[in-house]
Amino acid sequence: MPGFFFPHNNMTELNGKEDCKLAEGKIYKKKQKTFGADLKNYLKCMVPHIESGIKTSNSRNVMLSAEEVIQWSQSLEKLLASQSGQGVFREFLKSEFSEENIEFWLACEDYKKTKSDHLHGKAERIYEEFVQSDAIKQINIDYQMREATAKRAQDPTHTSFDEAQKTVYILMERDSYPRFLKSKVYLNLLNQLQTNTSK
Numbered sequence: 001m002p003g004f005f006f007p008h009n010n011m012t013e014l015n016g017k018e019d020c021k022l023a024e025g026k027i028y029k030k031k032q033k034t035f036g037a038d039l040k041n042y043l044k045c046m047v048p049h050i051e052s053g054i055k056t057s058n059s060r061n062v063m064l065s066a067e068e069v070i071q072w073s074q075s076l077e078k079l080l081a082s083q084s085g086q087g088v089f090r091e092f093l094k095s096e097f098s099e100e101n102i103e104f105w106l107a108c109e110d111y112k113k114t115k116s117d118h119l120h121g122k123a124e125r126i127y128e129e130f131v132q133s134d135a136i137k138q139i140n141i142d143y144q145m146r147e148a149t150a151k152r153a154q155d156p157t158h159t160s161f162d163e164a165q166k167t168v169y170i171l172m173e174r175d176s177y178p179r180f181l182k183s184k185v186y187l188n189l190l191n192q193l194q195t196n197t198s199k
Contacts, residue, residue, distance in 0.1 A: 066193040073181050076173045080105070088189065092180045100137035101168050101176065104130040108165040112158050123156035131164065141167050 064084050072079040072088075079085040086102065093099040107126050114122050130139050131149050141149070141164050152160040180186055 064193065066190060066197050069186075069190045069193055072186070076169070076177045079177070079180075088185065089177075089180060092183060092185050093176060095185070096176065096179075098176060100130060100139055101172050103137060104139045104168055105165060105172070108161045111161060114158070116158075119156040119158070119160075123153045123160055126161060127153040131161075139164065139168050140171060 072085045079089055090099055090102050093102055111122050129135055130137050131146060145164055149164045
């Protein structure tokens with residue numbers, strides 16, 4: 001089962017970096033009972049403010065609330081606009097072996113903000129990682145789009161990957177996103193936050 005596994009079963013408190021890093025040199029064969037438990041552990045490490053309100057590294061205190069998680073169900077756009085939402089959705093996609101979709105989408109978002117003199121290098125990396133026919137994280141686009149994207153990547157502009165990114169977005173929106181909203185991952189997280197709110 002993909003996901004993060006941690007040596008401690010009691011995750012009510014974070015003990016600094018110890019809970020957030022996998023033990024070196026040891027293999028833990030004991031698996032978590034549910035993917036939801038993995039997600040909870042992942043969130044406590046990647047988004048440590050869920051229960052404890054710990055300040056993030058950039059000194060801003062961001063709380064993940066039930067309201068924010070409910071907003072994720074309004075549209076894929078709202079889900080991806082949230083840093084926490086991206087993390088949770090990525091973990092879900094990993095469980096379905098399709099995380100290349102969100103990774104490509106995020107790489108394209110980053111690419112659009114790239115300074116012109118760095119476009120060529122980034123375009124080449126994105127093409128090699130996601131687009132070319134033998135790419136390690138090959139995205140699901142048809143032959144014509146793959147060829148057109150390859151041509152655009154050779155003489156890159158800020159819009160070189162727009163069509164492929166849109167196709168992948170639609171694929172996530174129609175396929176993975178509805179399943180995510182019905183998944184235990186999402187429903188358990190929402191339920192946990194609503195329970196914490198009502199306490």
